[in-house]
Amino acid sequence: MASDDVRIAQATGSPYKCCTGVIMSGCSGSGSGSFGTRFKALSALCRRKDAELDDEAAGAIEDTSDDPEVTVQKKDTSDALRRCLGSLSAEHREIVDLACYHEKSVEEVAGIIGIPENTVKTRLFDARKKLAELLKAAGIERGRP
Secondary structure, rough: OOHHHHHHOOOOOOHHHHHHHHHHHHHOOOOOOOOHHHHHHHHHHHHHOOOOOOOOHHHHOOOOOOOOHHHHHHHHHHHHHHHHHHHOOOHHHHHHHHHOOOOHHHHHHHHHHOHHHHHHHHHHHHHHHHHHHHHOOOOOOOOOO
């Protein structure tokens, strides 16, 4: 919990939220070290670091964003996937939606739809197989750009 508070505070720029959450979680007496030492260490962690970035350091930072060509490929793939999902039967589309997009387990999907778990597994297998065929016919191979 303490490290989560530190991360939240660093992300929001709020040392107060950081230190109070961490110190309060450290007040239980667990762990080694005195409260004063812990407070000083956490205060140092929570201080805002306003260091400027020089040109050399900025140049060393790798740009991991997609180039325009990859962005267009991803959009085309997404559009093709949407069309192919629309081509599936309602039964298969429902299974894929629950299992893949809503991240429901086989047991949860079976309970929602009201069918046996093995039927869910079979429909999911069939839906994935059909979706792969439709995507291949649309010119989309497995994998991402």
